Amino acid sequence: xxxxxxxxxxxxxxxxxxxxxxxxxxxxxxxxxxxxxxxxxxxxxxxxxxxxxxxxxxxxxxxxxxxxxxxxxxxxxxxxxxxxxxxxxxxxxxxxxxxxxxxxxxxxxxxxxxxxxxxxxxxxxxxxxxxxxxxxxxxx
Numbered sequence: 001x002x003x004x005x006x007x008x009x010x011x012x013x014x015x016x017x018x019x020x021x022x023x024x025x026x027x028x029x030x031x032x033x034x035x036x037x038x039x040x041x042x043x044x045x046x047x048x049x050x051x052x053x054x055x056x057x058x059x060x061x062x063x064x065x066x067x068x069x070x071x072x073x074x075x076x077x078x079x080x081x082x083x084x085x086x087x088x089x090x091x092x093x094x095x096x097x098x099x100x101x102x103x104x105x106x107x108x109x110x111x112x113x114x115x116x117x118x119x120x121x122x123x124x125x126x127x128x129x130x131x132x133x134x135x136x137x138x139x140x
Contacts (some may be wrong), residue, residue, distance in 0.1 A: 003027055006036045006073055007102045014103055016041045018089075018096045020080045020113070022127060024104040030130045036074045039089050044071065045078055083116035085109075106134055 003026045007019060018028075021037035040048075049055065053069035053076065069076040079089055087095075087109065096103035105113070111131045118124040 001026075001035075001073060003033055003036055004100050004102055006040070010038075012038070012040065012044060014098070015093060015099075016044050017103060018092045019102060019104045020021065020077070020092070020110075022110075024097060024099070024107065024110050025127060025130060027099045027104055028134065029101070030134060031127070034073070037077065038074065039077050039080055039092060041089060041093075044080060045076055048076055077132070080113065082113060083119060085112045085116045107131060111135070128131055 003019070017038050017040045019036060022031060022033055023036065023038075025031045026033035031043075048069050048071075053071045055067045056070050056075075058066045058068060065076060066078070067103050081087070092105055092109060093103065094108060095106050097106045098104075104110075111128065114124045114128045114131065118128060
């Protein structure tokens with residue numbers, strides 16, 4: 001999967017979305033990916049909901065009362081807050097790292113999310129190590 005191609009197909013305007021989850025790890029070639037998680041503004045979410053995207057109930061941690069949208073390899077969310085790390089969608093978008101014209105959560109926000117997710121799902125520990133190593137090597 002080419003994460004850039006998958007996001008470009010959606011024609012989302014900068015300032016209305018940010019690729020989350022492992023997106024930046026995939027963009028930086030630190031790991032392979034098989035889906036794309038994107039946080040979008042409410043208007044973008046509602047537009048895609050009206051355009052026939054599958055509505056899926058949240059079953060993850062504290063999101064049990066909401067929905068997210070899915071079409072193909074892409075999932076759209078209104079937020080991805082977890083545990084003690086709860087930035088707003090607009091904060092994530094403002095702090096986004098643009099790579100090849102695509103907005104991704106920055107390294108610090110991604111690391112904070114992964115640390116919270118790892119408390120309930122150890123699969124994120126490997127991503128934390130990848131991120132910490134990348135950040136360390138980027139500073140030198």
